[in-house]
Amino acid sequence: MMLKNNSFSKKESRLYMSFMHVTFAALLVGGLMGLLQVLSRSGKFQLPFGINYYTILTVHGVILGLVLTTFFIIGFQFSLMGKTVGISDQQRKWGWVSFWTMLVGTITAAITILVGEANVLYTFYAPLRAHAAFYIGLALVIVGSWIAVFVNFRQLYVWKKANPGQKSPLLSFMVVINMAMWFIASLGVASSVLIQFIPWSLGYAATINVLLSRTLFWYFGHPLVYFWLLPAYMAWYAIIPKIIGGKLFSDSLARLSFILLLMFSIPVGFHHQLTEPGIDPTWKFIQVALTFMVVIPTLMTAFSIFATFEITGRRKGHKGLFGWFRHLPWKDVRFLAPFIGMVAFIPGGAGGIVNASHQMNTLIHNTIWVTGHFHLTAATTVILTFFGIAYWLVPHLTGRRLTPKLNKLGIIQTIIWTVGMTIMSTAMHIQGLLGGPRRSDFSNYAGGEQVSTWISYQMAQAIGGTILFIGIILMVYIFIQLAFFAPRGVQEYPIAEEEIDADPTPKILENWYLWIGITIALILFAYTIPVIDIIKHSPPGSLPFDWPIGR
Amino acid sequence: MAKGNSKKRPQVTADSGINLKGTFISVMLLGVFILVLWFGLYALFLSR
Numbered sequence: 365m366m367l368k369n370n371s372f373s374k375k376e377s378r379l380y381m382s383f384m385h386v387t388f389a390a391l392l393v394g395g396l397m398g399l400l401q402v403l404s405r406s407g408k409f410q411l412p413f414g415i416n417y418y419t420i421l422t423v424h425g426v427i428l429g430l431v432l433t434t435f436f437i438i439g440f441q442f443s444l445m446g447k448t449v450g451i452s453d454q455q456r457k458w459g460w461v462s463f464w465t466m467l468v469g470t471i472t473a474a475i476t477i478l479v480g481e482a483n484v485l486y487t488f489y490a491p492l493r494a495h496a497a498f499y500i501g502l503a504l505v506i507v508g509s510w511i512a513v514f515v516n517f518r519q520l521y522v523w524k525k526a527n528p529g530q531k532s533p534l535l536s537f538m539v540v541i542n543m544a545m546w547f548i549a550s551l552g553v554a555s556s557v558l559i560q561f562i563p564w565s566l567g568y569a570a571t572i573n574v575l576l577s578r579t580l581f582w583y584f585g586h587p588l589v590y591f592w593l594l595p596a597y598m599a600w601y602a603i604i605p606k607i608i609g610g611k612l613f614s615d616s617l618a619r620l621s622f623i624l625l626l627m628f629s630i631p632v633g634f635h636h637q638l639t640e641p642g643i644d645p646t647w648k649f650i651q652v653a654l655t656f657m658v659v660i661p662t663l664m665t666a667f668s669i670f671a672t673f674e675i676t677g678r679r680k681g682h683k684g685l686f687g688w689f690r691h692l693p694w695k696d697v698r699f700l701a702p703f704i705g706m707v708a709f710i711p712g713g714a715g716g717i718v719n720a721s722h723q724m725n726t727l728i729h730n731t732i733w734v735t736g737h738f739h740l741t742a743a744t745t746v747i748l749t750f751f752g753i754a755y756w757l758v759p760h761l762t763g764r765r766l767t768p769k770l771n772k773l774g775i776i777q778t779i780i781w782t783v784g785m786t787i788m789s790t791a792m793h794i795q796g797l798l799g800g801p802r803r804s805d806f807s808n809y810a811g812g813e814q815v816s817t818w819i820s821y822q823m824a825q826a827i828g829g830t831i832l833f834i835g836i837i838l839m840v841y842i843f844i845q846l847a848f849f850a851p852r853g854v855q856e857y858p859i860a861e862e863e864i865d866a867d868p869t870p871k872i873l874e875n876w877y878l879w880i881g882i883t884i885a886l887i888l889f890a891y892t893i894p895v896i897d898i899i900k901h902s903p904p905g906s907l908p909f910d911w912p913i914g915r
Numbered sequence: 916m917a918k919g920n921s922k923k924r925p926q927v928t929a930d931s932g933i934n935l936k937g938t939f940i941s942v943m944l945l946g947v948f949i950l951v952l953w954f955g956l957y958a959l960f961l962s963r
Binding site for chain 2: 663666667670671673674675678685686688689710711713714715717718721723724726727797
């Protein structure tokens with residue numbers, strides 16, 4: 365695989381860095397909102413200036429769950445494509461169109477939320493109604509991301525034309541898989557926003573089919589979490605081995621794992637709607653079974669990571685059953701942060717299996733267990749891996765170096781994050797099992813007996829959340845250093861190579877028609893009949909509700 | 916890139932019988948963790 369070893373051109377770097385600037389600005393704003401939430405839910409503090417709890421909750425979810433992740437992922441993936449298959453001037457210009465469209469959409473949605481016109485949380489469930497500008501802003505973010513999708517597709521296409529018969533570089537293959545998944549999935553939420561929400565919020569449609577809107581949201585919402593996770597997997601498969609001084613474990617295994625994730629990430633949205641009336645239990649069961657298929661590529665990934673660590677360690681001469689583990693580069697933050705992310709995915713993934721287990725979902729549905737779950741998966745596994753990437757990507761783009769001092773600060777940041785999240789997420793999980801609700805503002809619920817068991821966990825969440833906010837301030841400081849002040853130099857862009865004698869990757873793994881065809885077939889199988897049922901047999905649609913937490 | 920088999924193989928490769936006992940034990944422990952958590956919560960579900 366021929367890779368560009370040199371740095372990007374200035375024009376290229378500027379595009380990729382623009383996405384990073386928005387990412388870390390979003391981290392600061394969204395993190396502050398998280399701090400206000402946990403303090404408010406502790407019952408010891410009241411939000412100042414009459415700020416509505418649901419305003420900050422919506423900002424937190426939208427800015428961190430949708431904006432930070434999407435900007436980081438698209439910027440990182442553009443850099444991966446630029447590094448592995450190259451980018452033309454015209455493609456780069458379209459990259460800018462993508463960036464500005466997403467930014468205009470983000471600012472539109474953010475202002476609408478901040479002025480109190482969209483307290484509908486990041487899931488924007490109907491019949492809560494936001495101002496149309498909120499939905500239009502979100503639609504622009506998605507349209508902007510679609511421009512990036514097609515630029516990435518085009519980049520690989522041009523490379524394939526120039527390199528007939530050669531397999532695509534692994535990371536470009538992974539980016540295209542992730543963008544294919546994102547495009548197919550976001551069609552659901554985009555159609556819901558354009559056809560249902562915008563006319564309804566503008567008053568052109570009197571009512572909305574609530575169940576259909578929620579179904580289309582979760583058709584998108586579950587693959588959304590895989591859209592966050594796959595770039596972390598890209599780093600685990602193809603970047604971490606280079607950082608620890610090893611080689612790619614298996615190109616074929618990595619590609620197969622991504623193909624399986626493409627196929628089984630989308631036709632599974634009903635596992636978020638297991639308590640929802642109006643969906644035939646048979647179809648819920650089918651989608652639960654499809655959900656469990658995701659366990660296969662996930663465990664393949666775990667096996668591959670362990671094997672990479674062990675092979676690398678043994679080649680370096682480390683003996684014993686776990687000698688290879690002790691000698692991993694623990695003092696290198698480019699490794700440590702993603703590694704903690706991997707560890708967090710063990711309870712995170714196991715908790716996800718519980719969530720998706722049909723009847724057992726009633727144990728945790730709408731409790732703060734779920735919030736604890738996605739703060740492990742998204743806010744630890746994914747985010748710590750993204751931080752781990754930023755430590756080398758940002759200085760690579762700005763022509764600076766990750767100095768030993770910044771590396772040390774990064775390690776401290778990782779430890780702060782780990783401690784804060786362990787306290788906050790564990791407390792959320794336990795409180796959820798005790799029946800504590802998610803989403804809602806602080807309340808003593810008229811002094812119920814069960815409620816008295818929750819408050820100590822809410823205090824623990826406030827402590828954990830405060831520690832996490834300290835971690836956010838430190839991370840933003842490190843980002844600013846890496847972007848503007850660190851010493852000039854060359855920071856490696858680490859991409860692992862294959863073994864010299866690696867077995868050839870089967871050509872079928874690059875048969876896009878086959879894999880996308882199976883993906884679409886699975887989606888049609890899992891959704892066609894229930895969606896027809898939902899449209900034909902729904903109760904009358906709902907009028908908009910601006911109360912109690914909407915506008 | 917896939918290379919021809921005529922190249923000299925290095926001493927140890929990913930598929931040449933390297934000791935992966937640690938990996939095997941690690942993934943088994945991972946499986947046990949998943950099962951313990953799942954059955955623990957299943958018991959809680961049944962008890963309610």
